[in-house]
Amino acid sequence: xxxxxxxxxxxxxxxxxxxxxxxxxxxxxxxxxxxxxxxxxxxxxxxxxxxxxxxxxxxxxxxxxxxxxxxxxxxxxxxxxxxxxxxxxxxxxxxxxxxxxxxxxxxxxxxxxxxxxxxxxxxxxxxxxxxxxxxxxxxxxxxxxxxxxxxxxxxxxxxxxxxxxxxxxxxxxxxxxxxxxxxxxxxxxxxxxxxxxxxxxxxxxxxxxxxxxxxxxxxxxxxxxxxxxxxxxxxxxxxxxxxxxxxxxxxxxxxxxxxxxxxxxxxxxxxxxxx
Amino acid sequence: xxxxxxxxxxxxxxxxxxxxxxxxxxxxxxxxxxxxxxxxxxxxxxxxxxxxxxxxxxxxxxxxxxxxxxxxxxxxxxxxxxxxxxxxxxxxxxxxxxxxxxxxxxxxxxxxxxxxxxxxxxxxxxxxxxxxxxxxxxxxxxxxxxxxxxxxxxxxxxxxxxxxxxxxxxxxxxxxxxxxxxxxxxxxxxxxxxxxxxxxxxxxxxxxxxxxxxxxxxxxxxxxxxxxxxxxxxxxxxxxxxxxxxxxxxxxxxxxxxxxxxxxxxxxxxxxxxxxxxxxxxxxxxxxxxxxxxxxxxxxxxxxxxxxxxxxxxxxxxxxxxx
Numbered sequence: 327x328x329x330x331x332x333x334x335x336x337x338x339x340x341x342x343x344x345x346x347x348x349x350x351x352x353x354x355x356x357x358x359x360x361x362x363x364x365x366x367x368x369x370x371x372x373x374x375x376x377x378x379x380x381x382x383x384x385x386x387x388x389x390x391x392x393x394x395x396x397x398x399x400x401x402x403x404x405x406x407x408x409x410x411x412x413x414x415x416x417x418x419x420x421x422x423x424x425x426x427x428x429x430x431x432x433x434x435x436x437x438x439x440x441x442x443x444x445x446x447x448x449x450x451x452x453x454x455x456x457x458x459x460x461x462x463x464x465x466x467x468x469x470x471x472x473x474x475x476x477x478x479x480x481x482x483x484x485x486x487x488x489x490x491x492x493x494x495x496x497x498x499x500x501x502x503x504x505x506x507x508x509x510x511x512x513x514x515x516x517x518x519x520x521x522x523x524x525x526x527x528x529x530x531x532x533x534x535x536x537x538x539x540x541x542x543x544x545x546x547x548x549x550x551x552x553x554x555x556x557x558x559x560x561x562x563x564x565x566x567x568x569x570x571x572x573x574x575x576x577x578x579x580x581x582x583x584x585x586x587x588x589x590x591x592x593x594x595x596x597x598x599x600x601x
Numbered sequence: 602x603x604x605x606x607x608x609x610x611x612x613x614x615x616x617x618x619x620x621x622x623x624x625x626x627x628x629x630x631x632x633x634x635x636x637x638x639x640x641x642x643x644x645x646x647x648x649x650x651x652x653x654x655x656x657x658x659x660x661x662x663x664x665x666x667x668x669x670x671x672x673x674x675x676x677x678x679x680x681x682x683x684x685x686x687x688x689x690x691x692x693x694x695x696x697x698x699x700x701x702x703x704x705x706x707x708x709x710x711x712x713x714x715x716x717x718x719x720x721x722x723x724x725x726x727x728x729x730x731x732x733x734x735x736x737x738x739x740x741x742x743x744x745x746x747x748x749x750x751x752x753x754x755x756x757x758x759x760x761x762x763x764x765x766x767x768x769x770x771x772x773x774x775x776x777x778x779x780x781x782x783x784x785x786x787x788x789x790x791x792x793x794x795x796x797x798x799x800x801x802x803x804x805x806x807x808x809x810x811x812x813x814x815x816x817x818x819x820x821x822x823x824x825x826x827x828x829x830x831x832x833x834x835x836x837x838x839x840x841x842x843x844x845x846x847x848x849x850x851x852x853x854x855x856x857x858x859x860x861x862x863x864x865x866x867x868x869x870x871x872x873x874x875x876x877x878x879x880x881x882x883x884x885x886x887x888x889x890x891x892x893x894x895x896x897x898x899x900x901x902x903x904x905x906x907x908x909x910x911x912x913x914x915x916x917x918x919x920x921x922x923x924x
Contacts, residue, residue, distance in 0.1 A: 438616065438620060439620070441617060441620065442617060442620030442621055442623075442624055443624070444859070445617055445620075445621060445859070445901045445904045445905055445908075446621070446624070446859070446897065446900065446901045446904070447859040447860065447862045447863030447900045447901075447904060448859065448860070448863050449863035449864065449866045449867070450862070450863055450866065450881065450896065450897045450900040450901070451897065453866060453881060453882070453885050453893070453897075454625075454628055454885075454893055454894065454896075454897040455628060455631070456885070457884075457885045457888065457890065457893045458628050458629070458631040458890070458893075459631050534747050537747065537749075538747065538749060538867060541749050541867070542866070542867065542870065542882060542885075542886075543886060544885060544886070557749070557750070557753070560753070561753065561871075564753065564756055564757035564761045564768075565757065565761040565762065568757065571753050571754070571757060575750045575753070575754065578747060578750060579745045579746055579747070579750060580745070582744065582745035582746075582747070583741060583744070583745035586741065586744050586745060587741075
């Protein structure tokens with residue numbers, strides 16, 4: 327949910343955030359070449375070792391190198407987040423545009439569906455779906471996408487409703503364009519500004535949801551690592567394994583913060599009133 | 602008047618409840634025994650017995666319309682089957698977990714509003730300054746700090762390392778058989794961490810919402826009128842700006858409610874707090890489908906009820922809404 331706005335003086339913060347996100351993506355992409363060890367290989371002689379020269383972020387309860395797991399986990403966390411938001415944006419934009427552009431019973435049907443989904447606390451819905459579908463990366467993406475599109479749909483619908491009676495839309499209709507092509511060619515392109523903002527903030531929401539699910543043990547399944555599942559392993563070692571909590575926590579929080587700052591920049595850039 | 606409004610809102614929530622029944626019915630069909638039976642038979646954690654029981658419980662061998670009717674009439678009677686784990690009725694297990702969740706969310710909510718509203722109002726009334734910056738900064742922190750990270754950090758520092766507060770649970774073992782007046786301080790002691798984490802997510806948002814709402818109210822014409830007739834700044838704030846700025850908070854409550862209830866999953870399972878969230882979580886990892894479904898249904902019911910209360914509250918306070 328969008329919160330405070332940064333003053334233009336802090337534009338450097340947004341730039342730093344974007345650079346940080348780019349670095350994270352790069353680290354995740356290059357994980358196979360950068361990781362010092364196989365993220366799944368266990369060394370039972372090296373269990374729960376604190377950070378050292380050999381293991382920069384220590385080892386976990388199965389003697390696995392935490393740094394390698396963090397790098398590979400970044401692939402999962404960032405990848406699942408991005409993919410889920412892309413999917414939910416597709417659903418949300420599509421249904422929102424149909425609801426706003428066509429109106430009538432299509433609108434009523436879609437929006438009542440949105441109302442019902444909004445009644446279910448998101449985490450309850452997500453967990454229930456996961457239990458009934460089974461855990462795993464693919465299902466996590468699917469479930470986050472299926473539950474996360476409602477805000478996007480409402481946003482697009484509201485934008486399109488405000489554009490529908492404007493001259494250019496009337497002109498297109500008068501020129502004989504079909505309702506669907508008016509939506510696709512004229513209304514939607516003009517409604518995209520706020521959508522970019524929502525997508526940016528949506529990525530952090532999806533990353534949060536994935537780490538939450540994996541933290542609860544219902545997301546990615548072992549031996550696959552994600553930041554949430556590494557943190558989850560740390561739950562059992564809160565008194566003697568601080569590195570299992572600190573590093574994944576830092577990764578999740580810093581990513582959320584960076585996306586927030588970047589999202590604020592997108593908001594400023596896509597809002598002509600603030601330029 | 603109010604009664605008519607309540608009846609009207611109640612009538613409006615009927616289609617919503619029907620929608621929820623359709624949604625949950627659809628989810629049921631994802632389960633073993635449903636169309637994805639093949640997948641379930643590969644899952645070693647789901648026994649053939651529970652597949653058979655699912656079929657029987659939800660009538661999955663019957664035509665879809667008959668199945669839905671069966672499901673709907675069950676929901677209407679709040680009959681959600683029996684738990685796979687202990688064979689007790691799901692409705693009983695959900696209802697006995699409800700007070701724990703309500704205690705946590707209501708307290709967390711009261712603290713979030715009790716801290717957030719005055720802070721937000723103060724920062725708007727003062728206009729800018731250190732408090733304003735502080736709230737902005739804190740909202741960045743709140744945005745980027747997931748509840749499970751905060752909970753783990755507090756547990757490992759305040760509870761595990763320094764031993765100031767209990768790590769988890771609702772009562773200490775020693776107080777289990779004590780009279781209630783000796784249990785109460787122990788309960789409060791155990792509430793500190795989970796309530797802090799519950800409140801943390803929403804108090805900053807509340808402060809910010811209150812701040813914007815009051816700033817907005819201060820630009821209205823009636824404020825200028827109040828100033829023009831010579832009222833002091835304090836009187837303008839207290840008598841004219843604040844009451845109007847507080848109204849939208851009721852809407853915020855409705856919006857925050859699903860998050861507050863949903864958050865109980867993570868918070869209760871981390872703090873071993875006996876409530877619906879932990880019940881749902883334990884059912885989830887054990888594939889106790891009827892219980893998972895019962896918890897989800899109850900979560901939706903609570904949200905609908907909360908929104909209903911918010912609507913009625915709004916009408917009670919704001920005469921413009923009464924029609």
